[in-house]
Amino acid sequence: PALAPVAEDHEEGGARGPLRTAFAGLTTRGRSFLAAGVAAGVCAYVLGQGELLRVGVLLAVLPLVAATVLFRTRHRVTGSRRLSPLRVQAGEEARVHLRVENVSRLTTGLLMLQDRVPYQLGPRPRFVLDRVEAAGRREVSYRVRSDMRGHFPLGPLQLRLSDPFGMCELSRSFSARDTLTVLPAVVPLPASGLGGQAPGAGGGRQRALSFTGEDDVIPRGYRHGDDLRRVHWRSTARYGELMVRREEQPRRSRCTVLLDTRRGAYAGGGPDSAFEWAVSGTASVLTHLLEREMDVRLITDEGALDAVPGSDGFATARHEAAEAAGALLDVLAVIDHSAGTDLAAAHDALHGGTEGLLVAFLGALDAEQTALLAGARGRGASAVAFLLDGPEWGLPAEPGQAEPAAA
Template sequence: MAAGATAIVCAFVLGERDLLRAGVLVLVLPLLSTLAVSRTRYRLACARRLNPSRLPVGHESRVDLRLENVSRLPSGLLMVEDQVPFTLGGRARFVLERIEPRGCRELSYRIRSDVRGRYRVGPLTVRLADPFGMVELIRSFSLSDTLTVTPAIVALPPDRLGGAWTGGGDSLARTVALAGEDDIAPREYRHGDDLRRVHWRSTARHGELMVRREEQHWQSSGTLFLDTRRTAYWGEGQASSFEQAVSVTASVGSHLGRAGMGLRLVTDAGEVLPRSVAYEGAFEGALLDALAVARTSRNRSLTTGMAALRGSGGQGRDGDGLVIAVFGILSVEEAGAVAAARPGNASHVAVLIDAVPPEHAGPPVHAPKPASGPGSGYAAGPARLLRAGGWRVVVVRSAAELAGAWAAADQSGEEFARGAS
């Protein structure tokens, strides 16, 4: 437009009509392009699918886009861009020359993340341009989707966890599931009972209508505890010891959930997930979603978490059956307090993350001095106190060591149970 105005002025000064015509054309063309693009009434529909929408760190997800022209006019040149966080790989751009009326285009790209979290994918933006490339108009859809990147999960061996880790017996401590029904003994008929449940032999013996009670549904129960205090871990990002603790918690929770246990999740800040019936991976999905966004807390004490672990009012929860707690570095005082807080007859397992700190970073201020000798470190002292308090202790430096330590601990538990019997 500036060039056109300059050409018109020069045409009047020099008396050149041809230059005037060229100046008017150059001046008017951008205005006509702007008017044409602004009056464009494309009607586009967009659909997006993430496959899968939840995945572990380091894995890829495929994003499928479907862009449909629902108007009666063909579209012009389109540049399509899906808004993607930089952590997932940056921008996803496509250039579409033309979409015929009622036509559609299918696009796809892949995203991945090495950092767990919950990420927003979208919305999709479409840039419309005139044939001369002078004017560009941006339109944006409101549709967006969420990608959940969960912690890495270590596959644990399919051992006989129940008998070994509960200190004897053939099964875990059991509690009645919330959906459980009455026991099998007959009872008096109540209004509304199904007549097909009438127990005629008991009816004849008691002289009144009796119905069968159905068998209770029993379910193993347990509690997961995750220490999220910032002072208990060192390092940043994926190399931090906190990431190892989160991965260990996810691995244990998934393993026990698939085994049919009803679990709940507790941290040093209190209860995060209430106990749920293990049905078709419901708790596993909720656990992974919660751990995907888990962050370190500013708490310096485990008091609140231990109170939530024992239950409301500080009363013991014998029905917990199995308690597995994942800790960072514990001081001697904290280990003693945790050992003393072991309630009732529930079996308690402590997984201590004894990760080696980076060279440029020292251990937490309250960390005890590392013990000398093979296989010992910052967790040696707290581990002895927890064992003395009745806890079964597993020490790992990273989540990758969990499978071997898990199998070894279960084997030692079986030997202990046989010796006790």
């Protein structure tokens, strides 16, 4: 957890001056006592009542003394925030844990905590804590949930201290902030044969062969069961241990996933909109293919995205599936509509090489864009397209336009 800087009550005098800062924190009770004291003093002066004057002085002085004492007391309080987990899917809940610790030698008064959260995550949480003894700590937690994906900042944590009589309150704000990442919803997909998967028998990684690959002559350490005829004697003499030659690098299947983000291709907004469905479908396909040990890359109508470092933008076998999926989902968490009107950039990215499988999530298409995208499919490559049915999603379309585009 990120520990916020120590908040001290005497630090915020600023240009307003210490007295003005202290008196600005008077509560309704404190202001009422002060007004009653002034009124009693005026009445005592007019009526000539000494006893009433003493009561008025007591009522007026009490909130002023409380404000001065609270302002000059050296309360030092630290706060921290911890998110569990840091990344959630849309519609899932995350828990935020707050911890407040009194690092001074004085017991604090009543503490009121308030954490700033975006409205998409729910109402602003508020907590009231009793006095915190010296070196004491208090822990509270609250839940947040969002149906929309994105990055949501949390914080800063605000703290209010009050005197025992409730006459004055002083607010302090910590500087620590955290970010909750809400990923698009991922739907489990059933196992099925994929046209982009390279041929070959066997299971495990050997089934994830690809149409393309290069010889890999880099030797590696000897493992039990390796053929001794593959021993690389020059490397063995150099490294002082038995090294074997990898004569051919395994070939892996490749898949390109295209997400159409054109603003004009979708209608409406919100978690149930067509665009959010397309983003969720893209995330589901990418996760599914990575679990099947395929190399994947993500492109949009604006071209290729370097979401995961790899050759030609593909998430390769050199990356763990969970790490690659996390990087791609982070990109999809913040992806938004583009201002483009055509798929020319996507066509160029696909024309550079469409080995293996091509999966496309498309919005509304006209005849020109349909022909352009259909021509981007490589020879012998398998392709699957999900087309937006405009009228079903509230997007006006000409009668009979969806069927020709699908064909």
